[in-house]
Every structure is written in C-alpha cells, then in structure tokens.
Amino acid sequence: MSIAPSSAPSTDHPHVRSLRRRWMAPFLFAALPLALVACGKSASQAGPAGGQMPPPEVSVVTVQAQSHSVELEYVGQTAGSRETEVRARVAGILNKRLFEEGATVKAGTPLFQIDPSNFQTQVASAEANVAVAQAKVNQARRDQARLVPLIAEKAISQKEFDDSKSALESAEASLKQAQAQANEARLNLGYTKVVAPISGTTGTASKSDGSLVTASDSLLTTIVQTNPIYVNFSISESDLLRMTKQVSSGQLAVPGQRSANGSLGFSVNVKLADGSLYPRTGKLNFASEKVNPTTGSFDARAEIPNPDGSLRPGQFVRVLLGGASRPNSISVPQRAVIDSPMGKIVFLVTPDNKLAPRPVELDGWTKGEWIVTKGVQSGDRVLVEGFIKAHEPGMTVKPVPYVAKAADGKPPVAPAAAEKPPAAPASAASAAAK
Incomplete structure (x- = not known):
C-alpha cells in the first residue's frame, strides 16, 4: 500500500518545522558537552611546544651497595621454661586444696593436704x-x-x-x-602435705577435696614457670643450607660464634598474633645438631624475659632473629617491585630518562625494602612511584628523587600484610622477558 505524495505533509509546513525543532533539541544539548570536552582534550594534548604532552614526572631512587641488617623470620610457639607435674608421693584421701588455681606460687608452697x-x-x-x-x-x-x-x-x-x-x-x-x-x-x-617443687603458675586441680589418691592416679596439678619463657621454632633444611652457603661466600654475616649449646649470637624479638612487637628482646639458647625426623627441619629455641607474664605458654608467634647483615648488598623499596607473568621486575630509568623493565631476584626483607641479589647494580635509578603515568618500556619520563612517607612514624608494613604491588602491563612483561 502506498501513500500518494499529495497526502504527505510538506517539509516546509510550519507545523513540521516546529516538530523537528522539538525533536532535535535534546540531542543538541547532549552533544554540546562532548564537543567542549573534545575541544579541551585537544587543547590540553597540544603542549606548550611541538604540540606533544610533557614527560610524566616519576619518583626514582638511586640504589647504592651497602651493608643491610637482615631479620630472619620463623613461626614459633611459646612454652614454659620449666614445666612440671605435681603428683602425690603417698596414697590417701585428699583433705583440702591449699592454693588458688592459676595463682603464682613459690617453690615449697603447700598445695594439697592428704589425710x-x-x-x-x-x-x-x-x-x-x-x-x-x-x-x-x-x-x-x-x-x-x-x-x-x-x-x-x-x-x-x-x-x-x-x-x-x-x-x-x-x-x-x-x-x-x-x-x-x-x-x-x-x-x-x-x-601428706604436697608442696610446689618449683616456682611458677599453677594449673587446674585434677582432684577435688575428698578424692582418693592412689599410686597409679597421683596427678594433682601442674606448674609452669613463665619467666623467662621459651619460644620453640624450626628452621627448614633448605633455609639452613642457603644460609650456610651465603655465610661461606660472604653474602651473609651472622653475629657471634657458635656456643657450647649450638646457638649463635642472634638477638630474638617476638611478633604477636595482632602484629604488635613484644617489647623485650631475648636470645637464642639452643639449636639442634640433627634434623627432626618428624618435621624434616632443625629445632631451635629462644629465651625471652617475661616478668609481667604477658606471654603465655602455647601462643603462636613470629620469631625474628636479628643481628645478621648482608655486606655490599642492594635494596629497593617495596613499591618498586612489580609482579609480572615472568616474575618480579623493576623499572629502571636510563641515563636518557627512558623506562627499561628489568627482571630481579629477591632474597630477604629489611626495614621495608627488598634485598635484590640480581638484576640491579649500584648507581641504577629505580622507579618507585608513578606507574599509572609511566609504564611503557622506552617511555621518556621526568625523574625526581623519591621521598619515603612515614607520617605515622610506624615501620613499613611487612610484605605478607602489605597491599599487593601493581601488576606489570603486558607490554612491560614482554619487554622484560626479551
């Protein structure tokens, strides 16, 4: 079915022109901001000279080989320095308990009375x-x-x-x-009067008043001495072998000489479950000479002062061994290291201010910085901040010295708790692989 031309309204008719203006008005108003933004963008892209964007400003640090202190970190568990079971030496009826459960007692204090x-x-x-x-x-x-x-x-x-x-x-x-x-x-x-064999904190009483104590069932309570307190931990065989090789090659210096009990002169700090650092420093007082067949690692033990009893036996803690150092080593801030499909990389700023991705090998963490064993040399400039603006290999940048931010006065966050570093772009990863 067709409509005769004479039946269609003329485009010059006043009514048609009015409808056209009302229909096009919203599109004109919507397109106006886009046109302004496009004009502004083109105006901003046209730089002050040559019509190009100026090089982005990035923060860099010039690395230098120096001696870095190293903390070795392991998982440990606290235990009493002396733990004993209080048992009755004679059989009989238990008349009375003479102590408060959980109280601190001295050696020789009466605990139970047998008839x-x-x-x-x-x-x-x-x-x-x-x-x-x-x-x-x-x-x-x-x-x-x-x-x-x-x-x-x-x-x-x-x-x-x-x-x-x-x-x-x-x-x-x-x-x-x-x-x-x-x-x-x-x-x-x-x-018949059961006394404390050592000084320490008492546990719960295993028998109540009036119970029969026999030779085969003589356990009455336990006592744990918590000052000083022990921290037991293990060093894996691979870690010990790597540490031994580094000491032999001069890459790692450890404190003191090996003592009669097998320990070295490491200082020991403890990090609690909430991330806080225990305020007192202890010492390493035992290191096993043989591998534990159950765990496949070497057992070690630290002794920590605990006068206020804030550390309790059985707590899981992080053991920080201090005193070791890496002479003539290079470190870079945590933010400078990027995860890429090819592994860890950093961006170097060449003498002509161009970006160059570089694969690196890391070994250890010290004071908020990674220890770099391969990939960076003394005198290299490493990009620390500005990855959003500059991440293309060969890109020209404007380097400025990096200033570490420590407004809160707290030490840098450990890698396990820190935010994940930004992933390297695909182009940077491929360039680093080449």
Missing part, C-alpha cells in the same frame, strides 16, 4: 620399734661388759664371749633398721 592420720600411726609404731631396738642394744652392751673381765681371767670360754659380741652387733643392726623405718614413716607423713 595424715594413718601415717601418724605408722610413725608412732616405727618410733616404738626404735625404742625396743635401742633397749636390746643396751642390754647386749651390758652383757658384754660383764664378760670382758671374765674372759681376761679365762673364767668363761671364748665361744661364750664371742656369742655376746655377736648379740651386740645384731642388736645394733636391728636398731639401725628400726631407725630407717622410722625415718621412712616420717617422710611419708611429710609427703
């Missing part, structure tokens, strides 16, 4: 036996004393005199036996 009645009776009986034995000794001595002048006059036979002497010796031996039994009875009576 002493039966042991008091045994002591009395043993002392009576001693008295009887003593009486027999006295009688034997008197008998022998009467026979001494008679044997001199040969009024009695030698056998009779020898029998009296043997009776005295037997009586004296019986006296010693009775005295030993009496001493044992007194010891058992004394054991």
Whole structure:
C-alpha cells in the first residue's frame, strides 16, 4: 500500500518545522558537552611546544651497595621454661586444696593436704620399734661388759664371749633398721602435705577435696614457670643450607660464634598474633645438631624475659632473629617491585630518562625494602612511584628523587600484610622477558 505524495505533509509546513525543532533539541544539548570536552582534550594534548604532552614526572631512587641488617623470620610457639607435674608421693584421701588455681606460687608452697592420720600411726609404731631396738642394744652392751673381765681371767670360754659380741652387733643392726623405718614413716607423713617443687603458675586441680589418691592416679596439678619463657621454632633444611652457603661466600654475616649449646649470637624479638612487637628482646639458647625426623627441619629455641607474664605458654608467634647483615648488598623499596607473568621486575630509568623493565631476584626483607641479589647494580635509578603515568618500556619520563612517607612514624608494613604491588602491563612483561 502506498501513500500518494499529495497526502504527505510538506517539509516546509510550519507545523513540521516546529516538530523537528522539538525533536532535535535534546540531542543538541547532549552533544554540546562532548564537543567542549573534545575541544579541551585537544587543547590540553597540544603542549606548550611541538604540540606533544610533557614527560610524566616519576619518583626514582638511586640504589647504592651497602651493608643491610637482615631479620630472619620463623613461626614459633611459646612454652614454659620449666614445666612440671605435681603428683602425690603417698596414697590417701585428699583433705583440702591449699592454693588458688592459676595463682603464682613459690617453690615449697603447700598445695594439697592428704589425710595424715594413718601415717601418724605408722610413725608412732616405727618410733616404738626404735625404742625396743635401742633397749636390746643396751642390754647386749651390758652383757658384754660383764664378760670382758671374765674372759681376761679365762673364767668363761671364748665361744661364750664371742656369742655376746655377736648379740651386740645384731642388736645394733636391728636398731639401725628400726631407725630407717622410722625415718621412712616420717617422710611419708611429710609427703601428706604436697608442696610446689618449683616456682611458677599453677594449673587446674585434677582432684577435688575428698578424692582418693592412689599410686597409679597421683596427678594433682601442674606448674609452669613463665619467666623467662621459651619460644620453640624450626628452621627448614633448605633455609639452613642457603644460609650456610651465603655465610661461606660472604653474602651473609651472622653475629657471634657458635656456643657450647649450638646457638649463635642472634638477638630474638617476638611478633604477636595482632602484629604488635613484644617489647623485650631475648636470645637464642639452643639449636639442634640433627634434623627432626618428624618435621624434616632443625629445632631451635629462644629465651625471652617475661616478668609481667604477658606471654603465655602455647601462643603462636613470629620469631625474628636479628643481628645478621648482608655486606655490599642492594635494596629497593617495596613499591618498586612489580609482579609480572615472568616474575618480579623493576623499572629502571636510563641515563636518557627512558623506562627499561628489568627482571630481579629477591632474597630477604629489611626495614621495608627488598634485598635484590640480581638484576640491579649500584648507581641504577629505580622507579618507585608513578606507574599509572609511566609504564611503557622506552617511555621518556621526568625523574625526581623519591621521598619515603612515614607520617605515622610506624615501620613499613611487612610484605605478607602489605597491599599487593601493581601488576606489570603486558607490554612491560614482554619487554622484560626479551
């Protein structure tokens, strides 16, 4: 079906022109800002000279080889420097607990009282036996004393005199036996009062008042000495081998000489679960000579002062061994290292101010900076800030000295807790691979 030309309204008709203006107005207003932005962009791209953008400003640091302190970090767990089980030495009925659970006690403090009645009776009986034995000794001595002048006059036979002497010796031996039994009875009576064998913090009581204590079930409580406190940790075999090689080659210097207990002169700090650093410094007091077959690593132990008891046995902590250093090593700020598909890279700024990606090898972390073992040389300029503006290889930049920001006064965040470094662009990664 077609419409005759005469039936269509003319484009010059006033009504048609009015509709056209109302229909086009919104598009004209929408296109106006875009045109202004395009004009501004073209005007900004046209630089002050030559019609090009000026080189972007980036922060760089000039690296220099120097000695860097190194902290070796491991996972550890605290333990009491002395831990003991408090057990009853005699069987009986537990009369009373004499301490508060969780309290700090000194060595010799009474902890439990076992019913002493039966042991008091045994002591009395043993002392009576001693008295009887003593009486027999006295009688034997008197008998022998009467026979001494008679044997001199040969009024009695030698056998009779020898029998009296043997009776005295037997009586004296019986006296010693009775005295030993009496001493044992007194010891058992004394054991009815259970005392703390060491100073420390008590645990929970495993038996309540009125319970029967037997030889096979004698555990009453535990005591842990927490000042100083021990921190047990392990050093993997690979870490120890790498450290040994670095020490032999002079890449790593460790403090002190190996002592009789196998430890070195490392200082030890502890990082708690909330990331805070324990304020007191300890020392390494043990390092095993053999590999633990269960863990496949070398066991080590540190001793930390703990006068206020803020460290409790069983806590998981990070052990920081300090005192080691890397002589003539190069470090770069954490922000300068970028993760790329080909590994870790940094951007170097060449003498003609152009960007050049460079693969690097890292080994260790010190004071907020990575230790670089390969890829960067002394005197190189490394890009630290400005990756958003400058990340293309060969791009010309305007380098300015990098100033580390430490407004809060806190040390740099460790790599595990820090934000992930920006990923390298595909072009930079491919250039670094080449």
